[in-house]
Amino acid sequence: GAGVSQSPSNKVTEKGKDVELRCDPISGHTALYWYRQRLGQGLEFLIYFQGNSAPDKSGLPSDRFSAERTGESVSTLTIQRTQQEDSAVYLCASSHGLAGGYQETQYFGPGTRLLVL
Amino acid sequence: EDQVTQSPEALRLQEGESSSLNCSYTVSGLRGLFWYRQDPGKGPEFLFTLYSAGEEKEKERLKATLTKKESFLHITAPKPEDSATYLCAVQAINSGYALNFGKGTSLLVTP
Numbered sequence: 001g002a003g004v005s006q007s008p009s010n011k012v013t014e015k016g017k018d019v020e021l022r023c024d025p026i027s028g029h030t031a032l033y034w035y036r037q038r039l040g041q042g043l044e045f046l047i048y049f050q051g052n053s054a055p056d057k058s059g060l061p062s063d064r065f066s067a068e069r070t071g072e073s074v075s076t077l078t079i080q081r082t083q084q085e086d087s088a089v090y091l092c093a094s095s096h097g098l099a100g101g102y103q104e105t106q107y108f109g110p111g112t113r114l115l116v117l
Numbered sequence: 118e119d120q121v122t123q124s125p126e127a128l129r130l131q132e133g134e135s136s137s138l139n140c141s142y143t144v145s146g147l148r149g150l151f152w153y154r155q156d157p158g159k160g161p162e163f164l165f166t167l168y169s170a171g172e173e174k175e176k177e178r179l180k181a182t183l184t185k186k187e188s189f190l191h192i193t194a195p196k197p198e199d200s201a202t203y204l205c206a207v208q209a210i211n212s213g214y215a216l217n218f219g220k221g222t223s224l225l226v227t228p
Contacts, residue, residue: 004160033214042121043161043204045215056213091160103149103168103208106216108160 002027004109006092012115013082021077021112023092030072030097033106036061037089046090049075050097082116089113119144119209123219130195130226138190138222140205148208150188151216152181155202164190164203195226 005024013019025032034046045059049069060066064083069075079086089111095104120143130136142150149168153161165174167183174181178199180191190203202223206216 031214033216035216035218040220042218042220043206043216045217048214050214056215058213059215100214102214103166105151105163105166107163108153110158110160 004092004094004107006090006109006112008112009110010113010115012117014117015084016081018078018080019082019114021079021090021114023075023077023109025073025075025092025094026107028096029094029107031095031100031104031106032069032075033093033095034067034075034077035091035093035108037091037111039088043091046077050100079114082114084116087114087116119207119212119217121205121207121217121219123203123205123222125222126220127223128225130192130224132196132226132228133194135191135193135195137192138203138205138224140188140190140219141186142188142205142207143186144207144209144212144217146210148210150183151206151208152188152190153204153206155204155221161204192224195224197226197228200224200226 030051032049035043048056064080067077091111093106093108122141152164155161165181170185202221204221206218
């Protein structure tokens with residue numbers, strides 16, 4: 001079946017503008033994760049969604065970052081008033097969610113490369 | 118604080134020259150250790166999950182092992198198509214669902 005898909009694949013924006021990134025998880029996966037990968041750094045966890053439960057937002061770096069998920073499908077990550085340090089690859093992953101995310105393999109999408117000028 | 122350290126940062130091998138990549142971790146309690154491969158411009162591709170010390174898993178030329186402090190990814194007789202960045206990640210008891218990633222080892226296999 002289809003894997004995790006993300007759009008757009010690349011995004012160039014000006015400092016101060018808002019951007020919205022989209023993620024389509026693997027069909028049937030109830031758990032969804034967002035990570036950020038900055039140049040030369042390891043992936044950083046941002047946020048986790050599991051079914052209809054309240055999301056785990058513990059990794060969001062500032063209140064400029066927010067994310068939503070409609071049911072068990074598409075998720076959007078929004079960055080308001082973008083800054084140059086927001087430039088990174090934003091990766092989405094999903095897992096089946098049967099174990100609540102614990103010990104589950106996370107399958108990643110191709111990422112959105114964000115460049116803030 | 119949970120930490121994941123991968124070494125070396127970069128490794129250059131000739132085709133057929135076997136070697137190992139290291140992932141050292143410090144966590145309060147390990148739920149699982151994950152290995153991924155990442156090609157340039159792409160998302161991480163899942164390779165293995167290891168859950169307890171002593172566990173080993175194999176796939177083609179790759180073999181992953183786990184102890185209480187580190188994991189090794191052994192590459193036997195590598196081919197140029199094995200060139201990629203290999204990422205190690207741990208899921209710890211006190212970090213919920215998040216994976217804590219190392220910075221990766223960039224592997225180049227030359228013909």
